[in-house]
Amino acid sequence: MTAATTLPNSLRALPDERGHFGQFGGRYVAETLMPLILDLEREYRAAKEDPAFEAEFNGLMTHYVGRPSPLYYAERLTAYYRERAKPGFGAKIYFKREELNHTGAHKINNCIGQILLAIRMGKTRIIAETGAGQHGVATATVCARFGLPCTIFMGAKDIERQQPNVFRMKLLGAEVRPVTSGSQSLKDAMNEALRDWVATVENTFYIIGTAAGPHPYPELVRDFQSVIGKETREQMLAAEGRLPDLLIAAVGGGSNAIGMFHPFLDDPDVAMVGTEAAGHGIDTDKHAASLTGGKPGILHGNKTYLLQDEDGQITEAHSISAGLDYPGIGPEHSWLHESGRVRYVPITDVQALDAFQLCSQQEGIIPALESAHALAALESEATALPQDKLIVVNVSGRGDKDIFTVAQALGAKI
C-alpha cells in the first residue's frame, strides 16, 4: 500500500455536488455572491483537470515554498514521554515540519493555490481576512509574488496584539484595513471581507484562509493543503516502511488538520486527533472549542458547529492563540466529528503554553501557539501508546510571532 486509497464507501469522496459534508457545508451566501461562487467552482474543476495548473502549483511548492517539508523524528521528546509512561509505552513521535515553509506556516500552500485560481479567473484584486496575521502575511506574500494589489481585513484588537505581522504585511505591499465592528477579531474580519467582496465581485478574488466558508472553499482549501498529508504518507513509508498509527493536528478553522488527515481518511488503522482551543476551559465562557462546546448552525457561508446562544447569536471565542480564536470550524471537521472518524479533544491555554516551552527546550523548535495545541495532546496520547507505535504531529507554524504573547502570559518582560 503506497498511495492513498479510495474505498467504495470512501470517506474521501465528499463534499457532494452541492458542497455538503453530510448535513454540513453548503453555500449560505447572499444572492449577489452566488453566481461568483458557482463560477469559482467551475473554474476549480477545470483547474484540477489541467496538467499545466498542477505543474505550476507543484513548481511553486518546490521552489518558492520550499517543499517537501521534512518529517522529523523528535527523539528527545519521544524519550521525555517514555520516561513518564509505564514500561514499554511512549510512542515514537515525528513532526511534520510545516513551520519550515516560506512565511513560516502551512498557510502559504493554500494561498499559492488560490492565487493561481484568481489569475486563471482574470481577477485583478485580492482580499483576505486574517486573525493572527499568518494568513494575511501568506496572502500578501503571494500577491507580491504575482503583482496583484491586496487588501487584508484584520480586527482592530488583533492588529494591536500582532504588530509584527501587520508590519510584515505592509512591507509586502498590502493594505491592512482595521475592522472595528463587532468583537474586532477574526470573525468580524471575515464579515468585513465578505462586505467588501459583495461590492467588488467583478474584479476581486477572496482568498479564504481556512477550510471553511461557502462551497467550494472548504474543498479547494483542503485539496491545496492535502500536500501535507500526501508527503507525510510517503515520508513515513520511507522512514518506517509503514503508515503512522496516530496523527495529531490543531483545529481552528482546521486547514492544517484537514490537509494532514484527508489523505489518510480511508486507512482505518490510522487514528486521528484534532485539538480544539479550550482557552480558560470548556466549562467557562472563554474558549474556542466549537465542536466540544458548540452546536450546528450557519455562519460565513457554511453550516457547521458554532459557538452560539439559544437564539443563534454567535458568541465570542477566546484562545491565547489568535489563529484559533474563531467561533466556528470547517464543515468537514464537523462531519468527521459526528461520524466519529476523528477524535477532537480540547486543549487549554495553559496546556498549550506548557507544550510550547517543552517543545522549545526538548527539540530546539519554537512552535506556533496553534501548533502547541497539537503538541499538548502528546502528554496523554504518546504515553497511552506502546513504544512501537508511530505518531505524527503537524507542527503547522513557527512561534516567532507568539513570543510577545507567551512572554506576557509567563510574566516575562521583553
Added chain:
Amino acid sequence: MSRLTSTFARTRAEGRAALVTFVTGGDPTPADTVSVLDALVAGGADVIELGMPFTDPMADGQAIQSANLRALAAGISTAKIFEIATAFRARHPETPLVLMGYANPMTIRGADWFAGECAKAGVDGVICVDIPPEEDAELGPALRGAGVSLIRLATPTTDAARLPAVLEGASGFLYYVSVAGITGLQQAAQTSIEAAVAKLKAATDLPIAVGFGVRTPEQAAAIGAVADGVVVGSAIVDLIAKHGADAAGPVRDFVATLRAALNEREKAA
C-alpha cells in the same frame, strides 16, 4: 389572497408604487420598536420589514450593523421579535409584516418551529439574506407549508440563467437588490434599475420591490415610476440612531415625505 398580494394589488390600482420600510427589531430597545412600527404605518408605509438582529450581519452596512448591536445590547431576542410581531398584527390587521434577517437565528430551533411562529404571529413573509435558492431546503418548504411567503432576492449579478431558480418557490414579492454591495451605501444608476426591473417583469408576475441605497423622496419617486415597490431602510435606521427613544415622530414625518413622493407619481400619471 395574502396581505402582501392584496396590498400590491391595491397600490397598483392606485397607480403608485408601494412603500416598503425597514427597521431593525429592538432598536434602540424592544419597547421603542412598538412606537416606531406605528410611526411607519402612520407615515404611510404599505409594507413593514422588521429586521431580526444578528451578531454578524455581513450583508449590512454600518447603519444596520450598529442597529443590530444596539438591539442585541438592549436585550432583543427571538421571543421578543415574535411578541412585537404579534402585537403589531393586533394593532394593524391590514398592514403586511415581513421578517428580514440571517439564516442562523431563523433556523436554530428548526425551520418548522420558525415558520410556525411566523404564522402564529401574523407574519406574512420572510426574507433570509444568506439562504440562496441552492439551500432552499433549509427554510423554504417549512415556510410554504405554513403559508408564509418566502421573499427572494435578485441582484445585479443574477443572470437570466439563474433567475428561474430564484423565482422558483418565491411568493409575496421579489426584492431587487439594486446594487452589488451592502445596505445603506451607494445608490444605483436609475437607468440600470429600469433595465433590471424590465427584465424581471418579463420573467415573473410577482410585484418587484427595489431597495439598497434608496435614501431620499426623490430617489423613491424615480424608482417608484418603474417598480411596484420601493424599499427604504438605512435612512430610517439612521433617524432612529439619531433620535433614540424619541424617534417615532421624526420617523413618521420622514416616511410621510417618502409616501408623498410616491403619491406625486400617482397624480402625474
